[in-house]
Amino acid sequence: MIRDIVTCKALPPFPLTPLSPSRWPGEGREPRITEHPTNWTVPRNDPVTLNCGTEGRPEPVITWYKDGVPVKPSPHRFILPTGSLFFLKVTQSKKENDAGIYWCVSTNRLGSARSQNASLQIAFLRDDFRTSPTGTRVVAGERAELECSPPRGHPEPLVLWMKDGNKLPLDHRVYVGEGGKLILTETLQTDEGSYTCVASNLVGTRFSEPAILAVQGKEKAF
Incomplete structure (x- = not known):
């Protein structure tokens, strides 16, 4: 019996290109930011936390930057x-100042991800009023203005007024104008009293020296 003879020719080995680790199911995952840090304004020496949520496989390492410096x-x-940056107390001095622009970077062997920027600002409020109210005398029915420029501060201080130790109610006739001055468009005899300018923000509250508003009755015509 004669059998057919089959000849096999060996081919060179086919080069196999391995898949990137990130393409193997369950093998790895590039970092991703899941929670970005947010802006904060806090008083000096107060605690604050800048959050940075991230995920990836292998577990990413988080690095924080301030104004471009680690x-x-x-x-x-x-x-x-957790990767968050915690300040036991924020510092602002000539030697060290925590105020600035922060961001976090999440890194593993497959890549990295950068968070959004977050601003950390230090709140403050000076002691001295730039302009304090002074005593004023007007005739009933006249316009009266009591000047007040609050102390410098950040955030900008909110200004309100007190009369005889109580918060002064405001309306269309009595209101706070530009810069914090108190305006009474048409004074009444009952407006007479002691007025104090009050400025406040996150840091605290400051009170000006009181100023007396004297309202003189109109002279009767004979």
Whole structure:
């Protein structure tokens, strides 16, 4: 019996290109920011936390930056296990100032992701009023103005007025004008009293020295 003879020719091995680790199901995942830090304005020496949520496989490492420079841990500032940047107390001095623009970067072997910027600002409120109210005398029915420029501060202080130790109600006749001055468009005898300008923000409240508004009755015509 004669059998057919089949000849096999060996081919060179076919080069296999391995898949990138990130393309193997369940093998890896590039970092992704799930929670971005938000802007904060806090008084000096208060605590604050800048959050940074992230996910990825392998678990990403988080690095924080301030004004483009990596943040170094210090006794009052460190990165929590969750990746958030915690300030035991925010500092503002000639040697160290925590105010600035912050962001976090999440990194693993497959890549990195950068968060949005977050601003950290230090609130303050000076003690001295730039302009304090002074005593004024008017005739009933006349317009009266009591000047007040609040102390410098951040955020900008909110101004209100007190009369004889109580909060002054405002309306179309009595209102706070530009810069904080108190305006009485048509004074009444009952407007007479002691007025105090009050300025406040996150840091606290400041009171001006009181000023007396004297309202003289109109002279009767004979």
